[in-house]
Amino acid sequence: MLDIFFRTLPFFAIIGLGFGAGRSGFLQPAATAALTRFVFFFPLSAMIFRFAANLTFGEIFDPDLLWAYLIGTTAAYLMAVGVALWRRQSGPVTAVEAQCFAIGNTGFLGLPMMAVLFGEASVAPVMLILAIDLIVFSSLIVILINLGRGQGLRPGTLWLVVKGLLTNPMILSITAGLLWAALELPIPDPMNEFLAILAGAATPGALFAIGASLAIKSAERIEVAAWLSFGKLVIHPACVAACVLWLIPVAAYPAQIAIATAALPVAGNVYMLAQHYGVAPQRVSAAIFLSTLASIITLPAVIAWVSTF
Template sequence: MSAVLSIATPVFAVIAIGLYAGRSGIAPASDVAAINRFVFKFAMPAALFGLTAGADPIAGRDLILAGIYGASALTVMLTAYMIGLRLFSLSPPAAGAHAFASTLGNAVFLGLPIALAVEGWFKPFVVLMLVEGIGVIALGAALMDPSKKKGPLGYLAAPFRNPLVIGMAAGLVASFITSATNLNLPGPIATLLTTLGRAAGPAALFSLGLFLATTPRPPIAEVRGKIGAILSLKMIALPALMFAGLSVAGISEPGILGPAMLFSVVPSGVGAFVMASQFGHYEREAAAAIAVTTLLSMITISCVLVIYG
């Protein structure tokens, strides 16, 4: 429990600082867009590049774990997308943002530090991050990017114009080159990317707090159902599908179950807010969903650590 508090408390603190900055007038609402552009176009791509460039190739049981998560995430994302379209009458891009917030987890800035603190959890957790970074982010970008209206080619090309996807793809290429040639990035470039990547989490969390402070709250009756749907899919359905898939596959080792369940119960990721803001769809709902699921994750993460840690 102390590990959860030591990691989650700074996350809430940075959000609170953003809230204070907005409510006190230190930072105006216009700063949100500038910070989000920095996070979306520079800091987060650098963080994702570093993650993928330093990861080992996926093999063996990692492939099974990756497949189970991929199937679970795809099921949740498509379900959330249809709920957004049919139940809430959202536009296709807004439904895409709803689906993205229902699936993307705060793995990098909340889950990963916990996985690093538990022996043996890092590798399975990173495997899931790779699948999420390539599959979930790419699909989310395609669903939210209006350019998909230009036809099939525009739809297929949309994810690859997303800086987050570009950062992940470049990291995979760098990983392959490093393993094949034993060549590493020049020191100054590696340091630059590391510095940018470290700025992604604090900047995104501060921006989230500032956004919450400077944006009028949506009517409770209007948002409650949408946030409830996101919470149900992200914090209940996705973990249940993951656990069921692992059970069917005969995977019962705590060293795999633990990081897999941790990955599935982390709250909606800050990236959902960043991408929603970038594409101009569903920002208020994404921010509210992150706040609510982050509060709930104090319980879900604690349960995972008690059971498997």
């Protein structure tokens, strides 16, 4: 485990560097928002497109992995829903807390980290997991919040879901890359160099942006945030492990990637949704902070375990 810890430490060191820049005031909140937007729309999209363009749909689409990860994540999601309802939380708050259990920082942290630790072959299962997160659970929270507010499944709600998917650069990058690969188009050298240079900024930029954004988040209901962090870092990967190892067994390599990806800390886009709808944003920000901090220890432990498969 010590070897894995030292291999993951540089990732968290860059997050810490970003946190220091944000906390010290060197990077103002507006600059942090601009940096996050830049990374999200440009370097990360270039990285995803470049990876996807060298894959086929068959390499990404693994039905056993899809169902195993989806069922495992749904199990963790429903556990969060049950506990929130037992605590008599409102429908929108319940949806937000369940989202913290289910959605990890797959794009900004998981994709670059898994590629370094497990090799570029990990990109295919990570992209499948990313698609599940974006298409299923990121759509579900919008629907549940609107249902919880008594607005029902109006055309406006469904349009918000569809619009979110159609304008998400990660979905667009995966789709464009797969189409490029399906058409068997070669990537010209100048284009490949352009993508490589731009994608090179994705990993340090994304990690730095994570740290800087953590520095400006406020905390609320620490005990609830601790529960949500425990759910994301422990319960979610345990549920996914049960599914990929026993319920719907998948090959050892994608099982490793699925469990490790499930062990990632709470994603920043959960906070963006909570803030947009005005539903417990401080609670979510505290969960993101605590889960990211704790994952310095828990994530290497999970990766060390799955590496024994």
